[in-house]
Amino acid sequence: MKRVIISGGGTGGHIFPAIAIADTIKRKYPDVQILFVGAEGRMEMDRVPRAGYEIVGLPIKGLNRKNPLKNIPVAVNLVKSLILAKRTIKRFNPDIAIGVGGYASAPVLKEAQKAGIPTLIQEQNSYPGVTNKLLAKHVNKICVAYPDMEQFFPKEKIILTGNPIRKDLEHMNVTKEEAIYHFRLPSQSDKILLVLGGSLGARTINESVKSHLIDLAEAGVTLIWQTGKSYIDEARDAIDRVPQLHCHVTDFIERMDYAYVAADLVISRAGALSISEICLLRKPAILVPSPNVAEDHQTKNAKALSMRGAADLITDAEANEKLIPEAIEALDRPKQLEDMGNAAGKLATPNAAEHIVRQVEIVLGLNS
């Protein structure tokens, strides 16, 4: 019986692809044993068990770039994490270790490599994260979602697979009516705006929505608003002051299938997975890249769409003034929205999880 470790996390953009890979392995090989390794206190420690998998948490934390003195406990935790990663690998004895980016995948894949176990990484973005860059030299395979990744990774290891999407989104099985009912919105809603801030929420997008709630109500827009944990109370207070607006507000949307099906237009950060989902589901979108990510990679993600008429791009700096007025205008032009959604669909990379699992099969010598 084969055994697989999947490691990484921190944000939904790393965790959901990991779960999609695990589900695909399980569907094809129900006997394969899968163990996740994540970082204590991060989103994966909650999301992975909910998806039905066991997870071990490492005490690993990110570097503090502003105050180097605070990195002493970070270094201590790194050593503890390496020890626990080594023990976990010895105990579980995997046939392959898969890294999906995020802090936890570094010690796990390093220790796996030292033990002579094959490793594979999946990079979701057009600009790789630090962990994957560090690991690339000694991994067996690197599954990527964007072309031209040879500038970062050894060419012979790269396989262009796309980003794995959760099965409830890849094989969508719900209707718009069911979605409207799920969110308790009026059945006649014909201009539904879905606002997403990435898995953790986005302050600028939230502020932009909050300052235009009355405009949205006057334009007859129905709102599904995902705020992230830190903004939910403020958003609820603001909504209470505009009772004429039809709105579903939440910190996190569990049923993204319903959210996407309901939406006539999506406003979103330009995280790699949100983009992959928007393309796969052919959704018209206005993207507001986060300015706080490595090498401004969300702007690159967003431009890949906006250059092809597959999304509009509004910068974080102009969002407060332009974002909602532009969304209101766009919702009055359904034909243009449809064209935009179709252009996004052309950039989709379906069946990415299957392609990645094919690489796992090659490494493990499994035949499907």
Ligand SMILES: CC(=O)N[C@H]1[C@@H](OP(=O)(O)OP(=O)(O)OC[C@H]2O[C@@H](n3ccc(=O)[nH]c3=O)[C@H](O)[C@@H]2O)O[C@H](CO)[C@@H](O)[C@@H]1O
């Ligand atoms: C601030 C930050 O570091 N962002 C990074 C993080 O994005 P982050 O995790 O925020 O965003 P992504 O767009 O990649 O993925 C979000 C995922 O969460 C899901 N979702 C989102 C909201 C919600 O309420 N419910 C829900 O299930 C989405 O369907 C999607 O699958 O990882 C991405 C992938 O490496 C990077 O491209 C981003 O730059």
